[in-house]
Structures are given as structure tokens and as C-alpha cells.
Amino acid sequence: MLTRTAITEVVERGLAEDAPWGDITSELLIPATALARAELVAREDGVFSGGQVFAAAFAAVDPAVAVELIPADGDSFAAGDTLAVVAGPARAVLTGERVALNLTQRMCGIATLTARYVAAVEQAVARVEQAANLPPGTITRTRVTDTRKTTPGLRALEKHAVRSGGGHNHRHSLSDAVMAKDNHLALLTADGTDLTGALRQLRRRLPHTVHLEVEVDRLDQIEAVLAGGADTVLLDNFSVDDLVSGVAIIDGRATVEASGGVGLETVGEIAATGVDVISVGALTHSARNLDLGLDVVLDVRED
Missing domain, CATH: 3.90.1170.20 (Quinolinate phosphoribosyl transferase, N-terminal domain)
Structure with a gap:
């Protein structure tokens, strides 16, 4: 806000x-x-x-x-x-x-840049609906969100600007939600700690109002993360084919977010895979x- x-x-x-x-x-x-x-x-x-x-x-x-x-x-x-x-x-x-x-x-x-990304996603989803002979609006529009890659001191302004362009905000700060990323997981499992067990312990300590998101960079990590109770699974730097596979594996058991290497030329294709959210650092760091x-x-x- x-x-x-x-x-x-x-x-x-x-x-x-x-x-x-x-x-x-x-x-x-x-x-x-x-x-x-x-x-x-x-x-x-x-x-x-x-x-x-x-x-x-x-x-x-x-x-x-x-x-x-x-x-x-x-x-x-x-x-x-x-x-x-x-x-x-x-x-x-x-x-x-x-x-x-x-x-x-x-x-x-x-x-202005955010509005272009949102329009690209809407056009891609509309093409999918048309190809499947579905009425417009049948498929839920993929959300385009920002990241924490903002100008220091200007985050509140820049995130407001994303909303002005029709996008959505990711977490505002490290204090807003649990987001276990690749470096967290690497440190956590370096000594052989079981990922699913660690996430379940974390889940038990979390207030019920706090969201748990976990980043994965391989398809074979998804089941362990789901078993650990993730609310959102972030598929990081996945190919389009692997995004399709990831969405199928998760199958509604968690929100699916895609991130990494997203540009205006690729965001529509990514949205068409069926992911729920696409987070785009470029909205703020490259505008x-x-x-x-x-x-x-x-x-x-x-x-």
C-alpha cells in the first residue's frame, strides 16, 4: 500500500x-x-x-x-x-x-511496462480459449506480479506503479511470507536433512495466516515440496515444456508460480502453460x- x-x-x-x-x-x-x-x-x-x-x-x-x-x-x-x-x-x-x-x-x-506484460498474457490466454473453442473468460487469467528487485527506498512507489499497470504485488518484504529459495534449500540439505521433514516442521511453527512458498529448479523436487505443505511452488527457470509438466504434477495441490528469464517475448507462452502466477523482476529493475x-x-x- x-x-x-x-x-x-x-x-x-x-x-x-x-x-x-x-x-x-x-x-x-x-x-x-x-x-x-x-x-x-x-x-x-x-x-x-x-x-x-x-x-x-x-x-x-x-x-x-x-x-x-x-x-x-x-x-x-x-x-x-x-x-x-x-x-x-x-x-x-x-x-x-x-x-x-x-x-x-x-x-x-x-x-506502462507492466500494462504491456499484462496485455501479452491476456492475449495469450485468449488464443488458448479460442483454440479450444471456449467462451472468453473461461480460463482464469495468469497474474503478473513484481518481485523484490526494486530501487532501494522506492519499493512502495514502484509496487504501487505495478498495480497501476494492472499487475499484482508479490511479497513486499522478507517479513511478509516464508519463501524458501534455492540458497535456503542448499544450506538446509547440505548435511542430508530431509526436505519434506524440514518443511513440515516449519509449517508447524508458522502462524496459520503466513503463506509458505518454496522454489524448485527441477521437476523431481516438486513432490517433496508438496508433501512438506507448500502453499505455492515456484518453478524457477523452467523450460516451457517443463512448466507444462510441473503444472500437471502439481495438479491444483498448490499455486504454481513461474519465474526466471521472463520477457515480453516469452510471457505469453509461459502463461499458456497454465501457471497461476508469473513473477517478473523486469517490471521494476528494467523499466x-x-x-x-x-x-x-x-x-x-x-x-
């Missing part, structure tokens, strides 16, 4: 970095009483995210700055569209501009900032 506290912390850090002792250019060139009006304009098509963050950057400089957001988070826009209008003390508008843009461009870039600009539309003037 993108909380007010999370937004405030990120914005304040950004402003402290960008204007630690003020904006000397604006303070020397622009009269203290000057007002300005500016528009946030899209230079390319995309999906909007970060409206609250954009507004908070200006409010943190001067609460007198008013921000009118036009699209809501999750709305699509086209190049040339005005996304927000900013009006108020000119110095504050100029001082908050870069932090507001940096964060909003980042979030819109993630939302390109969207090109947005803040253009002053009225001459700076004194009140």
Missing part, C-alpha cells in the same frame, strides 16, 4: 538531495511574490501512476502550490496529453519540479522512465 508516510519520506529525501540549502537560481532570479502555472505534459503514450507523489513534491516545498491531477492512476494517456496542472508561488513550482518529475516518470514507466515534461504556460508574474 502506498501510504502518506511512505510518500512523505521519499519526497523529503528527494528534496533534501536536490535542494539541501534551497534553490539558489530561483531565489536569485524569481521575485518572491511571483506566481506560475505549469502543465505536466506527456511526450509519449503511457499509463499514469504517481499522482499523489507528484502533488506531494510541490506541497512539501510550499503548501500554497495547487496541483490538479487529470488522469487517475491506472489511466492510459497519449503523447501530448496534459496530465496535471500546477499553480502557485513560482519559486516553489520551480524548486519542486525535478523531484516531482523524477518520481512520476519512474512510476509511469513501470506502470525505462517515461518522458514527461513540466511546461510553464503563463509568464511568471508578480501578484
